[in-house]
Amino acid sequence: MKRLVLSGALSLGALLPLATQATTLTLPRLFSPGVVLQRDQPMRVWGWDTPGSRVKLGFDGRHVVVVADAQGRWDATLPAHPAGGPYALDVDDGHQHRRVGDVLVGDVWLCSGQSNMEFMVSEGRDAAAEEAKANDPSIRQFKIPHAASSAPLKRLQGGSWVAASPSTVGQFSAVCWFFARDMQVRTHVPQGLVNSSWGGSSIEAWTSARIGHVDVKALVASMRTATAAETAKLDRTRQRLARWPAQHGDVMDAAGKSAWAAAKLDESSWANIAVPAYWETVGYYDMDGIAWYRTQFTLSADEARHGVTLGLGEIDDSDRSYVNGRLIGQTERQWNLPRVYKVPAAALHAGSNTLAIRVDDLGDGGGIHGPASELYVQPQDGARRTLAGTWHFHPAAVTLVPTETREVTPTLLYNAMIHPLEGYPLRGVVWYQGEANALDGNRNALAYRDQFKALISSWRAAWKQPRLPFLWVQLANFKAGEDTADSSPWAELRESQSAALALPATGQAVTIDIGSTETIHPTDKQDVGHRLALVARHVVFGDKVVDAGPVFRAMRVDGAKAVLSFDTQGEALAVRGGGQTVRGFEMAGSDGHYLPAQARIHGATVVVWNTMLPHPTAVRYAWSEDPVDANLVDHVGLPAWPFRTTKPAAPMQMPR
Structure with missing residues (x-):
């Protein structure tokens, strides 16, 4: 089902924001029964009412009073609260009362990205068994429905909190469910999952207009043009199909x-x-x-x-x-x-x-x-x-079916599915996206290097948290058909993802060994969630856990051989399946042409050589979209990160 076209029809009526002003006491959809609020941080709550209204909020014996501004919006901050619950949040303006019940306080994670994040427990490995044992109402998901807008929206278009049970967890994001399950074992507190994801989406769609340098007026004009072109193409298809009036x-x-x-x-x-x-x-x-x-x-x-x-x-x-x-x-x-x-x-x-x-x-x-x-x-x-x-x-x-490209059109998803969340206290962000940009070719895979850093920084700025933890899944192995003799967009996008580790409070889970050659949607989301949880324990909570496989650090040339050193977090280098012979390495000489290379573990290093290259200048590892042969791991089985020693690769940062 590969998307062929990255421009086309856009439902303008659904994308243009509507001006609304509250005349009754209203809360965002996030603050609804079953909500999970972030522990140990000031609790920001907001809503709308008649301008000038005095709004009183109460939560577990604490109270605060705020006044709605001229646009009818009010913002309140309740004191930080430890994990626990259930509680009730009461909101009253003297004329109307809203009570939000079954409130838990724990850790809240924003889970965003494309189809591998949206991929549900019911679609994954051992789905029936996983659903049967998922009776844990302290883990809850808020699934944001697909929505797009040409301007930032104040309110979500739908969604509600759902507690995990055998009858509901099948609809949870599988990656975030397995991640949260591990995190709950670590923290023993409720877990809230705000699932804002859309299959096939590009990073541009999740980036604000300002950061993405989007001319909104030009965007709306191009959307109108695209809609007209889409209509004309559909009419031509209808004319072709008219020769077969009956289809049964x-x-x-x-x-x-x-x-x-x-x-x-x-x-x-x-x-x-x-x-x-x-x-x-x-x-x-x-x-x-x-x-x-x-x-x-x-x-x-x-x-x-x-x-x-x-x-x-x-x-x-x-x-x-x-x-x-x-x-x-x-x-x-x-x-x-x-x-x-x-x-x-x-x-x-x-x-x-x-x-x-x-x-x-x-x-x-x-x-x-x-x-x-x-x-x-x-x-x-x-x-x-x-x-x-x-x-x-x-x-x-x-x-x-008209081609809808909202999910790849710059800023549309950010406006409708991220902007309304801004300020909702979070423990961190979990991100799984990149396939759409890798499928767009080498140029876009390299552009992702700056785009990803910009997205992380801009989301942190929107939340006013410069060190908001941001964790992601590096692209899994998959036979995408994008590799050429000269480039590998998927390998280059993985490199672009790793470059974002230069930002503080970031971490990535490497999955080049648990994807699938045959499908872009591998069903093993248990291991993905587990690896993300290891990264979160290290980055967010400072636990002394091994959360990454070997990470390339330096290369020296010894005659006709390259000797590579790695950061291993104290773990010994190993080969998946045993032995000392490592696969997945390539080597180049001064002409820059890579050839398959032999490699062996030698103590704390890997020695790489090719008898046809007496003067090696560069080495790369797992440098393909589907590096199934790459078998360098550490002693706990985590895979070595893909890398190349030539520019634009910079030394990778270990998870913080």
Whole structure:
């Protein structure tokens, strides 16, 4: 479901802020039953009322009185309070009374980012077992619904506090749930999770207009232009689909099988389509759902007798593939996985054979895509013959879904999903984002270096907490298909994330060993949450725990070998799986061209060499989007951080 386009339709009505003034006593949605307030910090509470109203607040025997300003807003600060509860927060203006019950005081974490942060417990590893044992009402989540605005909003558009239980925790952010579970074991206090995340979102969308240098008037104008362009594209797609006025899903034959998979079929009503290509790029813009592709390939009698291998390219998202009416393979929800299916002789015959593919697109890009080299028929012991070209195409059950790019449009999510939270006391921020920027290529991955630091600093300024703890997940391993011979956007974005450790009170959890080659959404969120909790214990609470694997410190050249030293927090270097041979290293000479290198642990160092490079100048480790071979760890199993010794990498900072 890779997003193809980073500009397009925007629902302007939903994005333009509305001017409102309270005439009744009103609290932000955060201050609702079940709220978790931050312990040991002054408790800031705010709201709205008729201008000039005297508002009295009471909490656990403490009281404060404030006056609503000319715009009707009031701000109050209650004394710092230790962990505990439940309590009640009472707010009264002499005419109206609001009581917020079931209030807990503990640690509050803002959990933000894109889909791997939004990814729910119900979608993860061992979901049923995790849900069954999640009966802990002292851990609570406030899920902020998706919202966007061209100007900062004062109020959230929705949300409520939900206590963890077997029936509710499935909807919690998995990363933040497992993080909070560990943190509660450490602190023995309630945990509040403010979940402000949006799948596919870019860092630009979470950055204020001022920090992101956004011209708001120009932004609104471009949104209007994009909406008009989107409407025109949708109209053209509707015109194409008009040739098939009735779409009822798969057409079945008398035997109850898919008729469009048959070896022989009247294809006169079918359209021609270029393969490989996302169907959005060849005339079917913003189309989601089910469509069929058909083509033919020719075999000799000998080739048919021995069976063949079919390469069907990358299919977004799911496929069922047939040869001569026989199902020869199917894959579910793997938008960027090349399909390679063995076809037995029983499904083949000499002469023309029919290939039919049912594609089910769940959103964003759809169809048969990827490099043309991935589309082929290969006889046993024979050369590949391409299947790329013009195929026949027929939608079966589709809908048109306008491309919404609010989540990648600068400042829109910040305005609607972060700005209304500003000032709500927090223990810290937990961040998992970056995939959208890495998928945008090398230039954007390097730009992230400054963008990420700016976001952290600006959020801290908004909360008036220059050392507000900010923790994040470094991008996990994944076969994104973005690597080239000269660059790796994912590795470069990881480096950009690590550069933010130069800021105080920051920390990162490295996950290059617990991602998934096949999916951008790995299901192991338990280990992610646990590693984040280790970082929080070190950075936030000062615990003497090992929270990071080996971190590169320095390189010296000894003849034809590079000798690397690391910070290990006192742990010995080790190899995952045992032994002394380390994989995942590359080495370059004066020409800057990297070659795979051999490496071994030697005491507290790693020695790296390549016999073809007598004068090494640079080394890099785990420098790819999916460094599955990288196996350097410490004795507690935490992975070494990816690095390169050449600029722009700077010495990494250990978590503080």
